[in-house]
Amino acid sequence: MPRYRLLVNGRRREVETEADTPLLWVLRESLGLTGPKYGCGVGACGACTSHVDGAARRPCVVTAAESAGRDVTTIEGLSPHGEHPVQRAWRELDVAQCGYCQPGQIMAAAALLARDPDPGDDAIAAALRDNVCRCGTYPRILAAVRRAAVLLREAR
Template identity: 80%
Template sequence: MARYTLRVNGEKHEVDVDGDTPLLWVLRDELGLTGVKYGCGVGVCGACTSHVDGVAARPCVRTAAESADAAITTVEGLSRDGEHPVQRAWRALDVAQCGYCQPGQVMAAAALLARDPDPDDAAIVAALRDNVCRCGTYPRIRAAVRLAARLLREAR
C-alpha cells in the first residue's frame, strides 16, 4: 500500500491503495464516484470513460500510481449542476435507454467537443466508436453531440 494524492473533479484526495490498483476502483470504491461504470475492465467498452488531463481515457486500464499527477474529471465533475452542453443535449433528446454506457458516452463527447467544437458526423463516429451502447442509441447519441456543439457555439 502507498498513499497517492489524486486530483479528481477539481479536488485533491488522499488515497491509500496499491499502486497497481486500477483508477476505476479508486474512483468508485475509495471516492464513491459511481458515475464511472465498470464494463469490461480491459479498456474496450468505454463505460468508464473519464478525462485525464482533458483527454478521454479509460480508468479501468490506468493505475492509481499513473494517475497521481493527472487532473481527472469524471461525469460527476463535468458540471456541478448538470448543465454542461453535452448533458443538456442528452436530456433534451432523451438519449439514454438503459443508461449504463451514457456517462462514458457523455465524457467521450465532451472531450471531442473540447478539441473540435464543430465536428461532422464522421468525426463524431470516430471519436465515439469505441464506446459501446448495447441498446443501440447511436443515432440519438450523434444527434445529441451535434446539438451540444450548437449549444456551445451559441454560448460563445
C-alpha cells in the same frame, strides 16, 4: 501501502492503494464516485470513460500510480448541476435508454468537443466508436453530439 495524490473533479484527494489498482476502483471504491461504470475491465467498452488531464481515458486500464498528480474528471465533475452542453443535449434529445453507458458516452463527447467544437459526423463516429451502447442509441447519441456543438457555439 503507497499513497497517491490526485485532483479529482477539482478537489485534491489522497488515496492509499496498491500502485497497480485501476483508477476505476480508486474512483468508485475509495472516493465513492459511481458515475464511471464498470463494463469490461479491459478498456474496450467505454462505460468508465472519464477525463485524465482533459483527454478521454478508460480508468479501468489506468492505474493509481499512473494517475498520481493528474487532473481527473468524472461525469460527476463535468458540471455541478448537469448543465454542461453535452448533458443538456442528452436530456433534450432523450438519448438514454437503459443509461448504463451514458456517462462514458457523455465524457467521450465532451472531450471531443473540447478539442473540436464543430466536428463532422465522421469525427464524432471516430471519437465514440469504441464506446459501446448495447441498447443501440447510436443515432440519438450522434444527434446529441451535434446538438451539444450548437449549444457550445451559442454559449460563446
